[in-house]
Amino acid sequence: MSPTAPILEARELSVRHALNNSNSHSPRDLEAVHKLSLSVQDGEILAIVGESGSGKSSLARALVGLLPAAGGSIYYRGKAVSTLDSNARNSWRREVQLIFQDAHSALSPRRRIQQCLEEPLTLQAIPSGHEARLRIEAALADVNLGTDLLQRYPHQLSGGQKQRVALARALLSQPALIIADEPMAALDVSEQARLLNLMIRLRAEKNITFLLIAHDLAVVQQLADRIGVMYLGRLLELAPAQSFFQAAAHPYSQALLAASQRSWSCSTENGPVFPGDTPSALTPTTGCVFHRRCDQALKHCSNKVPEQQFLAQAGSGGEPHQVLCHLYSEAHKR
Amino acid sequence: MIMQAAQNIRDLQPTVLSVRQLRLSLSINGQACELIKGIDLDLHAGEIVGLVGESGCGKSLTANALLGLLPSTSARWQAERFVLNGEHELAASDENHWSRLRGHQLAMIFQDPQAALDPVFTIGQQMLRVVQRHLAVDRRGARSIASASLAECGLNDGDRILASYPHQLSGGMRQRVMVAMALSCKPAVLIADEATSALDISSRDQVLSLLQQAAKRYGTAILLISHDLAAVARICHRTLVMYAGRIIESGPTERLLSQPRHPYTAALLQATPRIGLPRPQPIEAIPGKLHALHLRLTGCAFAERCSSATDLCRRQLPALKPDEHAHFQACHHPLEAVRS
Numbered sequence: 001m002s003p004t005a006p007i008l009e010a011r012e013l014s015v016r017h018a019l020n021n022s023n024s025h026s027p028r029d030l031e032a033v034h035k036l037s038l039s040v041q042d043g044e045i046l047a048i049v050g051e052s053g054s055g056k057s058s059l060a061r062a063l064v065g066l067l068p069a070a071g072g073s074i075y076y077r078g079k080a081v082s083t084l085d086s087n088a089r090n091s092w093r094r095e096v097q098l099i100f101q102d103a104h105s106a107l108s109p110r111r112r113i114q115q116c117l118e119e120p121l122t123l124q125a126i127p128s129g130h131e132a133r134l135r136i137e138a139a140l141a142d143v144n145l146g147t148d149l150l151q152r153y154p155h156q157l158s159g160g161q162k163q164r165v166a167l168a169r170a171l172l173s174q175p176a177l178i179i180a181d182e183p184m185a186a187l188d189v190s191e192q193a194r195l196l197n198l199m200i201r202l203r204a205e206k207n208i209t210f211l212l213i214a215h216d217l218a219v220v221q222q223l224a225d226r227i228g229v230m231y232l233g234r235l236l237e238l239a240p241a242q243s244f245f246q247a248a249a250h251p252y253s254q255a256l257l258a259a260s261q262r263s264w265s266c267s268t269e270n271g272p273v274f275p276g277d278t279p280s281a282l283t284p285t286t287g288c289v290f291h292r293r294c295d296q297a298l299k300h301c302s303n304k305v306p307e308q309q310f311l312a313q314a315g316s317g318g319e320p321h322q323v324l325c326h327l328y329s330e331a332h333k334r
Numbered sequence: 335m336i337m338q339a340a341q342n343i344r345d346l347q348p349t350v351l352s353v354r355q356l357r358l359s360l361s362i363n364g365q366a367c368e369l370i371k372g373i374d375l376d377l378h379a380g381e382i383v384g385l386v387g388e389s390g391c392g393k394s395l396t397a398n399a400l401l402g403l404l405p406s407t408s409a410r411w412q413a414e415r416f417v418l419n420g421e422h423e424l425a426a427s428d429e430n431h432w433s434r435l436r437g438h439q440l441a442m443i444f445q446d447p448q449a450a451l452d453p454v455f456t457i458g459q460q461m462l463r464v465v466q467r468h469l470a471v472d473r474r475g476a477r478s479i480a481s482a483s484l485a486e487c488g489l490n491d492g493d494r495i496l497a498s499y500p501h502q503l504s505g506g507m508r509q510r511v512m513v514a515m516a517l518s519c520k521p522a523v524l525i526a527d528e529a530t531s532a533l534d535i536s537s538r539d540q541v542l543s544l545l546q547q548a549a550k551r552y553g554t555a556i557l558l559i560s561h562d563l564a565a566v567a568r569i570c571h572r573t574l575v576m577y578a579g580r581i582i583e584s585g586p587t588e589r590l591l592s593q594p595r596h597p598y599t600a601a602l603l604q605a606t607p608r609i610g611l612p613r614p615q616p617i618e619a620i621p622g623k624l625h626a627l628h629l630r631l632t633g634c635a636f637a638e639r640c641s642s643a644t645d646l647c648r649r650q651l652p653a654l655k656p657d658e659h660a661h662f663q664a665c666h667h668p669l670e671a672v673r674s
Contacts, residue, residue: 051534052505159389185532188388188561189605193619200616215534218564218607222617245609259535261609264567280504 005078006039007177007209008063008096012072013037015058015233019282030281032058034233035072040177045203045210047220047241049256050230053281056213057101059230060181063211064098094124097170101182103162107154113165114150120172139168143198160191167198177209178202184219196223217260221245226319229253232281232289239311239321249311249323251296288326301326340381340571340586341660347379350522350555351400354415358399361408369395370411371579377523377555382545384566384587385559386602387576390624393559396576397527400557401442402432419522438468441521445528447508451500458496461515468519479518487514487544506537513544520552527559542569563606567591575599578624578635581654585661593671595663598636634666642667 015033032055040046050056061067063074065081074081076092084092100106107116117136118128126132137147143164154162163183170178180199184192200223202208214220220227221241228238229252237250248254279285279292288294291301309328311321326332358370370392377383387393398404399411402424416424419439424432436442444450452460458480465476481492487510489495500508509529516524526545530538546569548554560566566573567587574584575596583596594600604618622639634652637643646666654664657671 051536189563189602189607190388190620193605193607193617197616197619216607217535218609221609222607222613256535257609259539260564262568264564264608 004042005075007042007077008211009037009039009075009078010059010063010072011037011075013059013062013069013074014071015055015062015067016070017058028282029070031070032233032281033062036230036233036235037072038228038235038238040209040211042176043203043207043209044225045199045212045223046226046228047212047214047224048228048230048235049214049217049220051215053232054230055233055281056215056230057181058233060098060179060211060213063179064096065093066098094173095176096179097173097175097177098179098181099163099166099170099183101185103159103166103183103186104154106166107162109154112151112153113157116154116165117150117169117172120169124173135172136168139171142171142202143168144194158191160187160194163187163191163195164198167195171202175208177211179211179213181213182215183212184214192219199223217256229256232279232285234289234324236290236325237321237323239323240319243321249321249328250290250325251294251327252290255293255295288324296327298326298332343378343381343571344660347381347553349376349417350379350419351375351377352415352417353400353413356396356399356411356413356416358395358404358409358411361410366410369579370399373576373581375400375557375574377557379522379553379555380549381572382549382556382558382570384570384573385557385576386561386563386566386573388561388602388620388624391576392579393561393576394527397442397525397557397559400525401436401440402427402429403436434468437464437516437521438519439522441516441519441524443509443512443516443524443526443529445531447505447512447532448500450512451508453500455499456496457498457500457503457511461496461511461518464515465518480514483514483518484511486517486547487511488540489514506533506540509533509537509541510544513541513548517548517552517554521554524548524554524556525559526556528561529558530565531560531562538565545569563591563603564608575602578631580635580664581662582636582665583661583663584654585659585663589659589661593669595657595661595668595671596636596665597640597642597667597669600669601639634664 012035013033014031014035016029016031019028019030036059048056058067062069081092117139118132121132121135140147145161145164145168149157149161157165184195187195199210203210212220212224224241226238227241227244229236229250231252237248237253248257287302287304288306291297294301306324306326307329309323309325311323311328353373353375356370356373357368359366359368373396385393385396404411411425413425418424418435461480462473462476465471465479471479480496484492484495489507489510495511503511530541533541542565545556545558549556558566558570570587572584573587573590574581575598577598583590583594583599590599591603594603601620605620620639633648633650637647644667652664652666654662656662
């Protein structure tokens with residue numbers, strides 16, 4: 001990878017949601033993201049996968065500043081965003097765009113598509129007129145949509161079209177990084193393939209970096225350069241895609257892979273791959289967050305927090321394969 | 335193995351739902367448009383049948399028609415035969431009759447449990463209402479049926495769940511509550527409309543296992559409507575592929591997914607990402623888009639997107655024909671079947 005600063009970086013980032021529980025007198029916090037470090041390199045497609053409740057969306061929102069960081073910090077092109085002056089802050093906001101899972105609720109039902117698309121231009125002080133028109137047409141062409149739907153309302157578009165309008169709206173800000181929070185969750189396979197191809201093309205043509213949040217490993221396998229696996233606010237594994245799909249290290253990643261592969265094996269017999277429920281982020285866990293559902297848990301997994309381990313990687317000496325698990329610690333290997 | 339099971343179920347178990355030539359028209363801008371164009375469906379006790387297709391092909395309309403849920407003001411639907419568990423002529427019955435069947439003989443699970451559960455009532459209030467409506471039990475009896483049903487769905491902490499409001503549960507738990515509610519009256523037929531599409535992989539896994547268990551234990555026949563081919567591959571004995579309001583291919587799941595005969599089914603499989611397969615660039619998307627359901631076509635509806643379409647395809651509608659493996663397909667130029 002390039003020696004320049006990553007486009008966006010989180011260092012020990014924590015995100016908390018205050019819970020307003022009338023039954024208890026002491027206010028409680030739910031820690032959605034726990035001291036998570038992650039850097040997004042220029043031009044890559046990084047995918048973060050995890051179950052619901054793993055903190056993926058909270059991470060995405062914190063990275064664009066929609067949620068405050070409760071701890072740690074976010075660096076945009078090597079500078080902490082908390083120290084940016086208002087000009088640099090605006091360019092962070094413009095260059096890092098977020099698209100949401102539910103494109104229907106991301107578009108105002110009372111505005112025509114044209115009005116939705118004019119808004120990012122207004123923020124860039126481009127008045128509606130000839131230039132705005134050209135830019136909107138270009139953005140629509142980028143996502144394979146025609147100008148005929150500019151006068152329509154969101155409810156008159158299909159799910160796939162709405163998601164592409166959301167992407168066009170993000171493109172109008174001329175972003176360097178697009179954070180896409182489960183953009184294809186509600187789409188059928190054909191629309192999904194179209195959206196994935198679009199991301200691959202935008203990366204190739206405009207060098208746009210993508211942070212893709214998803215829950216389906218089969219989908220991210222199609223395009224991701226690196227894969228991160230989140231569980232209860234922690235990044236359990238982060239690896240180059242090839243290395244991840246050949247040799248996933250964390251027992252949780254292995255279980256996720258097994259679950260997506262097993263879906264295809266027709267069978268009438270077997271039960272679920274994962275025993276039990278995802279533990280609530282409210283219940284304090286000691287040791288490794290995954291130990292209760294882990295089939296390879298060691299004795300000390302329940303009381304000792306694992307540390308980040310870097311695995312020696314076969315072949316290319318590029319990105320490291322990191323894993324948060326006792327099985328790979330020096331002490332265990334000996 | 336599953337093919338064997340599929341054959342056994344169809345031979346040994348009675349048919350619980352039998353529908354012939356289901357047709358449905360909606361009035362759009364004052365014009366009647368036929369959206370479901372004659373569907374035949376047989377569900378046997380304990381059988382799980384998948385119904386797949388792109389969004390907009392009519393899957394959910396079929397589900398709503400089977401549940402009698404379409405508004406009589408704008409929808410007109412008819413069937414030559416509509417028999418549920420020995421009760422005939424359901425297509426003509428009134429809302430009163432339907433509401434006695436729904437939730438009892440005929441249960442459903444929808445895609446979004448958040449929207450299907452009422453946010454202002456506890457899970458207990460909602461579940462008990464279903465049980466007391468259909469079964470002759472008092473409150474206490476209903477409560478124990480509800481907890482037992484929750485426990486079967488892996489929600490052992492019945493009292494706490496019953497006292498919870500929907501927002502206090504996670505998405506996966508809410509969907510399992512929906513399954514428990516649907517199964518509480520031991521329905522003959524369960525229609526699951528995209529029941530696992532909004533769930534992540536571990537919750538999806540659990541819900542699919544629950545459906546499998548219900549089919550086995552109570553002989554509930556399940557229609558699993560989904561665009562997720564992996565889910566269908568995992569639990570369905572038989573699969574129907576729908577395109578533009580018609581069934582265009584059907585057969586034992588394993589056979590249909592490994593040796594699709596209809597080009598549309600093959601394209602659908604190509605567009606579905608699978609781990610372990612090499613990464614295609616670009617990812618195969620089905621070219622073009624589903625034509626609007628209300629347009630009248632003389633030929634095959636897939637012809638305009640199909641690479642092997644000929645004049646015959648545009649002129650004449652292909653009929654659904656079986657081969658010797660109970661594998662039906664409606665295509666003038668089917669893909670070669672592999673001889674085994």
